[in-house]
Amino acid sequence: MSLAELPPALGAENLTKKYGRRGRTALSGVNLAVPSGRVIGLVGPNGAGKSTLLHLACGLTEPSAGSLTVLGSRPAASASHLARVGFVAQNTPVYGSLTVAEHLRLGASMNPSWDPDLAKRRIGEAGLNPARKAGQLSGGQRAQLALTVAAAKRPELLIFDEPAAALDPLARQGFLRNLLEFVRELGASAVLSSHLLGDIEQVCDYLIVLCDARVQVAGDTRDLLAEHARLVAPRAEFDRLPAGVEMISAEHRGPHGSAIVRARGLSAPPPYRVEPVSLEELVLGYMTRAAGAPLAGAGAGEGSR
Structure with missing residues (x-):
């Protein structure tokens, strides 16, 4: 099946999300049809609704109105659909008390499509000691570990919520380079939320500008x-x-x-x-x-x- 025949990586129709009894609006009437096979940059100021959109895409929360599809299905519609999406949340969270090797074993136990060879190879390329606890790693190393765990499940869509915001410039450059390498190796789509426009310009070929809970513009970057x-x-x-x-x-x-x-x-x-x-x-x-x-x-x- 060609990329043109694939369902949108993200498809939204009048997507709305409100929080709390007073109904604070995080997203309002969002419409999107993002093609598969793209590296999508999601940009906007703090509080624009970027994290809310990504949490909806991962099935971590439900819409208040409208609809959202991910790879042609409702988010987290089934265990098999969950396996098709890899998510790296803000600050690239890992378990500080677990070793690098234990993270890989945990990933293998939770994901039927886990690729142990890919995980082992990428950990080696990142220079991570399998016996070292994640809490002892630098910020850049933790980011590489989180990225490897997300990618080794061989997802069709990788979602990153401000993954490199806290990294120094050298670590951020390495993270973005490996992100692109994973996308190419897996043949996956990716969504990268960031307020660092230099990062978006470096790796993304599709842009979504989200402000004031609404999509202001979206399309192929060129x-x-x-x-x-x-x-x-x-x-x-x-x-x-x-x-x-x-x-x-x-x-x-x-x-x-x-x-x-x-x-x-x-x-x-x-x-x-x-x-x-x-x-x-x-x-x-x-x-x-x-x-x-x-x-x-x-x-x-x-x-x-």
């Missing part, structure tokens, strides 16, 4: 970069943008301004100047719009649209 640009012009010109141009966010300083806009193949005449946009600028543009932040340098009552 396509999104091609569909967005920075428009630079005298400030007054932003009141009459070219037809078909969607304003994402804008910044005005003095008589001139620049805006992140969406319009494929934009070619605007003077006085406009069109420049390529970086992934960081694209993400920050949507985050700014979702937050309703005022334009930099703008007077009272003016804001990005």
Whole structure:
């Protein structure tokens, strides 16, 4: 079966999640159809709903409304479906009192598709002493152990919730490199939640920007970069943008301004100047719009649209 014939890695229809008696909304009306075979970057500010979406995908919590599918089925629909998903939670949790070898034995006892050769090889490549307790490992080593345990069950989808946020730059680079190696070796899809845009840019080919409990934009990273640009012009010109141009966010300083806009193949005449946009600028543009932040340098009552 080709990737095009596979069900979406993640599929959501009007997905909503509320917490508590007052109904705090963590996700609201989320719609997604993320293709399989991709490394998906999930980005957004703290409290945007990223962890909630991943917990729903792992079957750790239930939606308040709407629906979510993972690999074409309801999350955690059965033991066999659970075996198809590997999850590494925040801070790459491991059992401090267990040795590296005991982690592998525990993984083998809980997962019928466990690959002992893969686990042993990857532990060796990471330089982990099988007899050493996890509580004695460095942060980077614990991350490598958690990654190995998740991947050795040979899942079709790997889910990572801020796995490298607490790691130093060298350990984070090693973790991301091994993440990609596992994805290629397993032929799996992966979802990486992170607020570190450099990590997302380094490993992800599909992007989801989640802010204010809603998906702001989602799609193939290259396509999104091609569909967005920075428009630079005298400030007054932003009141009459070219037809078909969607304003994402804008910044005005003095008589001139620049805006992140969406319009494929934009070619605007003077006085406009069109420049390529970086992934960081694209993400920050949507985050700014979702937050309703005022334009930099703008007077009272003016804001990005």
